[in-house]
Amino acid sequence: MMSINRDPCIQAESPFQKEIFVLQNLLRNQTFSAFESIEESGRSVKVYIFRRLFHSILVLVGISMVVFIILHLTGDPAALMMPMDATPEQVAQFRKEMGFTDPLPVQYWRFFKGTLRGDFGNSFRHSQPALSLVLERMPATIQLTFAALIIALMIAIPAGIVSAIRRNSILDHIGMTGALLGQSMPVFWLGIMLILIFSVTLRWFPSSGRGGIQHLILPAIALGMFSMARTARVMRSSMLEVLGQEYMTTAKAKGLAPPVVILKHALKNAAIPVVTVVGMELGTLLGGAVITETIFAWPGVGRLAIQAIYNRDYPVVQAAVFILASIFVLINLMVDLIYTYLDPRVRLG
Amino acid sequence: MALFESTTKPTSLTRGDRRAERWGKILRKLLENKGATFGLIMVLGVIVSAIFAPVLSPHDPILSDVDKRLLPPIGQKGANPSYLLGTDYLGRDIVSRLIYGARISLVVSISAVAFSAILGTAIGLVSGFFGGMIDSIFMRLADVQLAFPFILLAIAIVAVLGPSLPNIIIVMAITGWVIYARVVRAEILSLREKEFVIAAQAGGSSNGRIIFEHLLPNVIPQCIVIVTLEMARMIIMEAALSFLGLGIQPPTPTWGGMLADGRVYLATSWWLATFPGLVIMLVVLGINLLGNWLRDMLDPRLTQL
Numbered sequence: 188m189m190s191i192n193r194d195p196c197i198q199a200e201s202p203f204q205k206e207i208f209v210l211q212n213l214l215r216n217q218t219f220s221a222f223e224s225i226e227e228s229g230r231s232v233k234v235y236i237f238r239r240l241f242h243s244i245l246v247l248v249g250i251s252m253v254v255f256i257i258l259h260l261t262g263d264p265a266a267l268m269m270p271m272d273a274t275p276e277q278v279a280q281f282r283k284e285m286g287f288t289d290p291l292p293v294q295y296w297r298f299f300k301g302t303l304r305g306d307f308g309n310s311f312r313h314s315q316p317a318l319s320l321v322l323e324r325m326p327a328t329i330q331l332t333f334a335a336l337i338i339a340l341m342i343a344i345p346a347g348i349v350s351a352i353r354r355n356s357i358l359d360h361i362g363m364t365g366a367l368l369g370q371s372m373p374v375f376w377l378g379i380m381l382i383l384i385f386s387v388t389l390r391w392f393p394s395s396g397r398g399g400i401q402h403l404i405l406p407a408i409a410l411g412m413f414s415m416a417r418t419a420r421v422m423r424s425s426m427l428e429v430l431g432q433e434y435m436t437t438a439k440a441k442g443l444a445p446p447v448v449i450l451k452h453a454l455k456n457a458a459i460p461v462v463t464v465v466g467m468e469l470g471t472l473l474g475g476a477v478i479t480e481t482i483f484a485w486p487g488v489g490r491l492a493i494q495a496i497y498n499r500d501y502p503v504v505q506a507a508v509f510i511l512a513s514i515f516v517l518i519n520l521m522v523d524l525i526y527t528y529l530d531p532r533v534r535l536g
Numbered sequence: 537m538a539l540f541e542s543t544t545k546p547t548s549l550t551r552g553d554r555r556a557e558r559w560g561k562i563l564r565k566l567l568e569n570k571g572a573t574f575g576l577i578m579v580l581g582v583i584v585s586a587i588f589a590p591v592l593s594p595h596d597p598i599l600s601d602v603d604k605r606l607l608p609p610i611g612q613k614g615a616n617p618s619y620l621l622g623t624d625y626l627g628r629d630i631v632s633r634l635i636y637g638a639r640i641s642l643v644v645s646i647s648a649v650a651f652s653a654i655l656g657t658a659i660g661l662v663s664g665f666f667g668g669m670i671d672s673i674f675m676r677l678a679d680v681q682l683a684f685p686f687i688l689l690a691i692a693i694v695a696v697l698g699p700s701l702p703n704i705i706i707v708m709a710i711t712g713w714v715i716y717a718r719v720v721r722a723e724i725l726s727l728r729e730k731e732f733v734i735a736a737q738a739g740g741s742s743n744g745r746i747i748f749e750h751l752l753p754n755v756i757p758q759c760i761v762i763v764t765l766e767m768a769r770m771i772i773m774e775a776a777l778s779f780l781g782l783g784i785q786p787p788t789p790t791w792g793g794m795l796a797d798g799r800v801y802l803a804t805s806w807w808l809a810t811f812p813g814l815v816i817m818l819v820v821l822g823i824n825l826l827g828n829w830l831r832d833m834l835d836p837r838l839t840q841l
Contacts, residue, residue, distance in 0.1 A: 242679070249680030253689075260696050267696060371821035373772045375779050375792075376813030379799055383810070387803050474685025478776060482799075492688060493780065496695040504692055512683045519683075 236524065243520045248299075250512045254505045255298045259291065268311065268501055302509065308502035310495075317502035321488055321510050327397055328487035331480065332472045334403050335411035339468065343415045344461070347422025351430060352449065362419060369416030374475050378409035378482040395484035406483040410475050414468040418461065425460045429453045459526075466522025470515045565833075572829035578822025586638040593632035594618065598787045600626035606805045622807045624797060630807065633789040634815050640783075640790045641819075644705055645770035651709035653763055656716025657755065661747050663717065664724025671721070678714045686711040687776060694782045701784060708773055715762055720755045727754055757834040764827035768820045775816050791816050 258264045265282035273281075282288055286297065301307060307317040346366075350359040385405060386394035392405050429435065430453055438448045477489030484490070488507050495503035566572045585592060595618075604627035607616050615622065621630040663671040690707045697703045727733060728751075736746050777783040778792025786793060791812040798809025 245676055246679045246683055249676065250683055253680060253684070257689075257692050257696055260693065367821065367824065368817070371768070371824055372817050373775055373813065373820070375776060376795060376809070376816060379795065379802065379809050380813065383802055383806055387806075470682075470685070474687050477685060477688050477691070478780070481780070489688070493691065496691060504695075508684070508688055508692060511685055511688060515685065516683045 232527070235527065239520060239523055243516050246516050247513060250509060250516070251299055251302050252295070254509050254512075255295050257508075258501055258505065259294075263287075264501070268499060307506035307509070310500055310503045312495075312498050312500045312503075317500075317506040318510075320491065320503055321506045324486060324488045324491045325510070327485060328473070328476055328480070328489060331403065331406055331410060331485055331487060332469065332476055334407035335472050335476075335479075336414065336465070336469065338407050339411035339415035339418055340465070343418035344422055347419045348426055348449070348454070350419070350423040351426035354427065359423075363423070366416040366419045369412045370420075372412060374409055374413060375478050375482055377412055378406070378479055381405045381409055382482075397486050406479050406485055409482070410472060410479040413475065414471055418464055418468060421464045422457070422461055426453060426457045429457045432456075462526055463522060466518060466526075469518045469522075473511055473515055566829065569829055571825040575822040575824070575826030575829065578819055579826060582638050582642065582819050582822075585635045586642045589636045589639055593629070593635045594620075595629035595632045597628060597632040597636040597789045600628055602627055606801065606808075608805070609807050609811075621811050622805075624794070624808055625801055625805075630794075630811055633794055634791070634811060636789045637791045637794065637812070637815075640778075640788060641771055641774055641816075644701070644708065644774045644784070645767055647705045648708035648712060648770050648774075649763055649766050651705065652712030652766070653716055653759060655709065656713035657720050657752075657759055659713065660717040660720025660755070661724060661751060664721040665728065665743070665747055665751065674717065675721075678717055681711075681714050687773065690773065690777060691780060691782055694777060699777075699782050699785060704774070704777060704783060708770055708777075711773070712766055712770065715766070716759060719758050719762060723755045723758060724751055727751055761827065761831045761834055764823060764830055768823040768827065771816065771820055771823070 258267070263282075265278050265285065265287050268285075269278050269281055286294060289297075305318050309315065310317050310320055313320060346362045350362045353359055382394045382405065385391045392401050394405070396402055435448065435452060438452050439445070443452075476485075476487060477492060479485065480487045480490035481493050488511060492504060492507035492511075495501070495507065566576060589597075601623075604616065604619070604623050606625055607619050607623040607627075608614055609622040609630075610617065610620055612622075619629050619631070621634070623629055624633070659674050663674045690711055693707045693710075694703060697707075733746060733750055736750050741749075774783060775790070775792035775795070778790040779796045780792075781796065783792055784790050794812040795809050795816075798805070798807075798812065801808050
């Protein structure tokens with residue numbers, strides 16, 4: 188019965204409060220029982236979290252394997268890493284130095300131990316540890332990703348809500364057509380078009396580099412567009428589903444003002460799928476940042492990785508891919524844990 | 537016997553007729569939906585362009601003509617009426633390059649989608665049906681795969697292996713199998729408990745027979761929906777690889793490559809970068825609309841895709 192205290196309706200001041208609780212909990216009796224089971228045995232949550240952590244560690248080990256394998260795909264990493272005009276003797280010498288003559292498992296074990304210490308080797312180009320190069324660029328990537336996420340959510344959530352409330356209105360049609368266009372637009376083209384319009388023609392914003400907020404706006408819009416479109420659509424359909432629930436009709440019937448109904452009752456329940464989507468979007472944005480950074484010459488990890496690929500600077504490539512993938516795993520872990528608290532129905536699945 | 541005859545007689549349609557009728561019904565339904573109709577036109581348009589590129593192109597897409605460098609599109613000052621959308625920095629016709637570009641885009645994305653669909657569906661069937669160790673291994677692999685920003689993974693692999701047509705297709709196929717595997721597996725897990733599967737097992741059917749005759753046909757609708765939506769993603773990905781210089785190499789015209797060329801001339805010749813992107817967007821939009829319609833028709837549960 189503890190669950191009632193967590194119910195969003197507890198603050199609603201109304202003589203019908205109790206009836207609504209009962210109704211709502213009847214409708215969501217699955218939620219209800221899941222809440223009870225947590226209260227009764229907090230242990231299952233701990234087991235879940237522990238399992239989820241273990242799972243994430245497994246994935247990280249898998250990532251380190253893939254990062255290791257990429258370099259060995261051609262069978263001869265030494266030839267790949269040396270300059271094109273290196274003599275066979277130089278390549279052989281280099282192969283020996285780097286330990287590429289050892290059996291693969293031995294090499295992987297060495298790589299794995301290095302990864303644990305954060306040692307990916309030195310960058311060939313910058314003669315600096317690869318990891319520190321990547322970490323130096325990290326704040327720029329995080330700044331861009333979060334700016335894109337904030338812009339996406341600031342527009343997508345109100346647009347999704349309005350589209351759902353005013354279903355089939357002109358606003359809904361405009362919003363959803365826009366979302367469809369946004370989902371179909373390649374980020375690299377959108378970026379170029381933004382530069383063409385706002386930098387080259389109107390001269391409102393700079394086209395490249397990192398500096399004040401004016402540098403951030405165009406790349407953040409370009410990067411955020413796809414997520415904005417997807418989140419708006421999820422927000423709309425999730426809101427529509429909640430609006431169709433019986434407890435919404437009850438809330439309206441007892442005479443609550445529409446904004447109260449929407450904000451207090453609907454939004455909280457509609458937010459649950461959006462939280463997952465936001466978690467997924469962070470991953471999409473991290474990946475998209477690779478291309479966006481290249482277009483806008485944004486000095487982040489993505490651009491570093493692409494440059495490193497062109498320069499055959501493989502330690503940097505490995506460090507960048509590993510760090511980006513690890514951040515993604517951590518974000519997913521956090522989203523799952525937050526989600527568990529928001530909606531216990533999905534737990535222990 | 538008389539009974540049988542009377543029931544079969546009124547439908548004197550041959551099998552082919554009936555199939556045509558069914559397709560006619562589907563087409564009519566599709567044409568009722570404006571978005572899906574637009575999608576169909578876009579998709580047919582790009583397929584026709586790719587197949588009949590030599591017939592449709594007004595000019596050679598590769599031959600450069602220095603006298604006609606950077607001609608603006610029709611309607612602009614200095615335009616040449618035979619070059620509808622203008623020319624690029626080597627004097628090549630943009631329209632012809634866009635038409636030929638459809639070839640690479642379609643060949644790469646269709647092959648990549650086909651490979652990833654077969655691979656992913658097979659893994660999903662095996663994982664879902666047998667469960668246990670095999671299932672755990674494949675699902676952990678899927679998790680690892682999903683942890684990578686796939687564009688970075690593709691870029692890294694292509695950069696190591698070299699940008700040849702088979703390499704690009706394989707890399708893109710590898711980035712795509714997970715979604716099929718997950719959806720098919722989830723579907724099989726619930727199908728496995730159904731009476732018809734249990735009955736088949738009790739009747740002594742082999743595992744292979746159950747998988748191919750009873751389970752596979754039931755996951756085909758979901759797979760078709762994913763295939764359409766994945767086509768859109770693959771077209772963008774091919775363009776992204778080409779844009780970064782890791783796709784099919786010049787002088788072969790690719791939409792992404794044209795965009796990358798256009799970026800250099802952005803300040804003086806806007807049309808170079810604008811049109812290839814517009815084409816990519818329209819094609820992807822068309823596929824998305826068609827995919828959304830298919831999804832609503834075949835399996836409304838997949839709305840989150």
